[in-house]
Amino acid sequence: xxxxxxxxxxxxxxxxxxxxxxxxxxxxxxxxxxxxxxxxxxxxxxxxxxxxxxxxxxxxxxxxxxxxxxxxxxxxxxxxxxxxxxxxxxxxxxxxxxxxxxxxxxxxxxxxxxxxxxxxxxxxxxxxxxxxxxxxxxxxxxxxxxxxxxxxxxxxxxxxxxxxxxxxxxxxxxxxxxxxxxxxxxxxxxxxxxxxxxxxxxxxxxxxxxxxxxxxxxxxxxxxxxxxxxxxxxxxxxxxxxxxxxxxxxxxxxxxxxxxxxxxxxxxxxxxxxxxxxxxxxxxxxxxxxx
Amino acid sequence: xxxxxxxxxxxxxxxxxxxxxxxxxxxxxxxxxxxxxxxxxxxxxxxxxxxxxxxxxxxxxxxxxxxxxxxxxxxxxxxxxxxxxxxxxxxxxxxxxxxxxxxxxxxxxxxxxxxxxxxxxxxxxxxxxxxxxxxxxxxxxxxxxxxxxxxxxxxxxxxxxxxxxxxxxxxxxxxxxxxxxxxxxxxxxxxxxxxxxxxxxxxxxxxxxxxxxxxxxxxxxxxxxxxxxxxxxxxxxxxxxxxxxxxxxxxxxxxxxxxxxxxxxxxxxxxxxxxxxxxxxxxxxxxxxxx
Numbered sequence: 001x002x003x004x005x006x007x008x009x010x011x012x013x014x015x016x017x018x019x020x021x022x023x024x025x026x027x028x029x030x031x032x033x034x035x036x037x038x039x040x041x042x043x044x045x046x047x048x049x050x051x052x053x054x055x056x057x058x059x060x061x062x063x064x065x066x067x068x069x070x071x072x073x074x075x076x077x078x079x080x081x082x083x084x085x086x087x088x089x090x091x092x093x094x095x096x097x098x099x100x101x102x103x104x105x106x107x108x109x110x111x112x113x114x115x116x117x118x119x120x121x122x123x124x125x126x127x128x129x130x131x132x133x134x135x136x137x138x139x140x141x142x143x144x145x146x147x148x149x150x151x152x153x154x155x156x157x158x159x160x161x162x163x164x165x166x167x168x169x170x171x172x173x174x175x176x177x178x179x180x181x182x183x184x185x186x187x188x189x190x191x192x193x194x195x196x197x198x199x200x201x202x203x204x205x206x207x208x209x210x211x212x213x214x215x216x217x218x219x220x221x222x223x224x225x226x227x228x229x230x231x232x233x234x235x236x237x238x239x240x241x242x243x244x245x246x247x248x249x250x251x252x253x254x255x256x257x258x259x260x261x262x263x264x265x266x267x268x269x270x271x272x273x274x275x276x277x278x279x280x281x282x283x284x285x286x287x288x289x290x291x
Numbered sequence: 292x293x294x295x296x297x298x299x300x301x302x303x304x305x306x307x308x309x310x311x312x313x314x315x316x317x318x319x320x321x322x323x324x325x326x327x328x329x330x331x332x333x334x335x336x337x338x339x340x341x342x343x344x345x346x347x348x349x350x351x352x353x354x355x356x357x358x359x360x361x362x363x364x365x366x367x368x369x370x371x372x373x374x375x376x377x378x379x380x381x382x383x384x385x386x387x388x389x390x391x392x393x394x395x396x397x398x399x400x401x402x403x404x405x406x407x408x409x410x411x412x413x414x415x416x417x418x419x420x421x422x423x424x425x426x427x428x429x430x431x432x433x434x435x436x437x438x439x440x441x442x443x444x445x446x447x448x449x450x451x452x453x454x455x456x457x458x459x460x461x462x463x464x465x466x467x468x469x470x471x472x473x474x475x476x477x478x479x480x481x482x483x484x485x486x487x488x489x490x491x492x493x494x495x496x497x498x499x500x501x502x503x504x505x506x507x508x509x510x511x512x513x514x515x516x517x518x519x520x521x522x523x524x525x526x527x528x529x530x531x532x533x534x535x536x537x538x539x540x541x542x543x544x545x546x547x548x549x550x551x552x553x554x555x556x557x558x559x560x561x562x563x564x565x566x567x568x569x570x571x572x573x574x575x576x577x578x579x580x581x582x
Contacts, residue, residue, distance in 0.1 A: 201488075
């Protein structure tokens with residue numbers, strides 16, 4: 001079996017271009033889409049990641065404000081900032097970056113992000129709206145999986161798709177997106193029993209469990225398209241996914257690499273979501289003024 | 292195979308009793324839990340159903356106000372009533388009963404039900420909160436399935452559970468509840484392909500598709516516990532589920548009857564949710580006063 005490598009790089013470039021095109025259209029109307037990223041950590045890799053979003057935003061003609069509140073920011077301060085940004089007309093998209101200070105939980109904080117600016121689908125209301133089919137932003141990572149499947153023309157309607165991982169950030173929203181595309185969706189996790197029972201017969205396997213080497217060649221079949229959402233940093237600083245690439249290669253039909261797969265698409269989608277949010281907000285402003 | 296009949300009647304009685312006990316405790320504090328049901332239809336069977344909730348509430352010592360807005364109520368009027376009830380301190384639980392007048396969609400209206408009073412889990416925010424593990428009421432029907440499984444000691448942790456139907460009222464919230472109980476959950480629907488592929492190997496099959504005779508004996512195995520959520524009214528007025536009872540009986544391990552299964556538990560849960568909502572609201576009132 002010659003396992004195809006489904007790189008996300010070309011798709012990331014296409015989505016980045018769509019974000020840029022959208023931003024240019026809005027510029028003609030005198031608007032500049034703008035993203036705010038709230039950070040409250042000293043973690044180096046987080047700052048590196050946030051700066052990479054900032055650079056990508058600049059390239060796309062999207063404004064990006066990083067609000068660094070420090071590693072000792074309180075929940076009250078963070079909530080206040082998120083409320084202010086939600087009310088601020090010049091901000092179109094808001095990201096609350098994890099990790100947060102010790103003792104501060106994102107769970108309640110994300111409820112302060114206005115749904116129309118919740119471009120990484122963190123507010124539970126966004127997830128609920130997604131579930132009932134109302135307009136909402138999905139978490140960028142979940143949408144990245146769908147965009148990758150579309151890009152490589154992997155059919156999911158009427159197919160057996162297994163999602164490994166039940167997080168509110170990937171597993172659950174991704175399952176909703178897959179259901180909306182008419183897939184039969186199975187959600188497995190650390191306590192669901194023998195993984196291969198579910199993944200072996202699947203057409204598509206998405207792994208988002210955060211565990212290095214979780215999916216091996218014995219879990220898949222020659223028809224399996226494997227999407228690796230994992231991003232695990234090893235002791236030597238290198239980045240690996242949840243899939244044991246060496247053993248899956250040669251067995252599965254296709255596999256997304258880490259890095260260079262889902263992750264590269266995710267950042268581009270954050271920008272596209274910001275541009276889309278800016279467009280939607282400018283239109284509802286026109287409606288409000290006209291009405 | 293001697294297929295066990297999993298009647299919901301005894302469980303419904305136990306839950307009704309729990310609601311009554313909770314109501315009595317609150318009465319000692321001078322509180323009477325109260326439910327408001329908003330109706331906007333001439334449909335006879337709907338009125339019959341709402342009156343059955345009213346009678347059950349009376350028996351449990353729970354107040355029940357039926358607000359009949361007529362079959363020509365506008366979306367604005369309905370929204371106004373839901374907002375008023377959400378703000379009214381003497382109302383603890385709110386149900387927006389379907390069907391609604393032609394052209395009026397429940398989708399946006401349910402967003403006006405305050406989450407803490409959303410005792411049938413209709414607001415998308417309730418679904419989102421459920422997904423992220425925050426306190427929220429699940430739709431009573433979805434919880435009824437879980438309570439039935441618990442009552443008859445059917446294990447789901449680490450088991451293969453298939454949910455047929457992807458509605459926001461049953462399929463999706465039920466899948467979230469099952470995931471929280473560590474099941475491996477597969478969601479099938481009208482476009483997901485051959486049903487038996489998924490249901491045959493399953494330990495538990497929940498059918499909530501609204502299609503008479505959808506699940507037959509050939510879809511199940513001797514280990515299958517089958518939960519029938521369907522409520523289809525036949526031309527002669529009789530009520531049947533989604534399961535072809537005759538063909539599944541003798542093949543599956545167990546089956547819930549229709550009527551007398553999930554449905555009977557659902558009404559009792561609406562009352563228990565109302566009592567729980569009253570308790571939670573009285574406590575947060577105490578906190579607000581003390582704080």
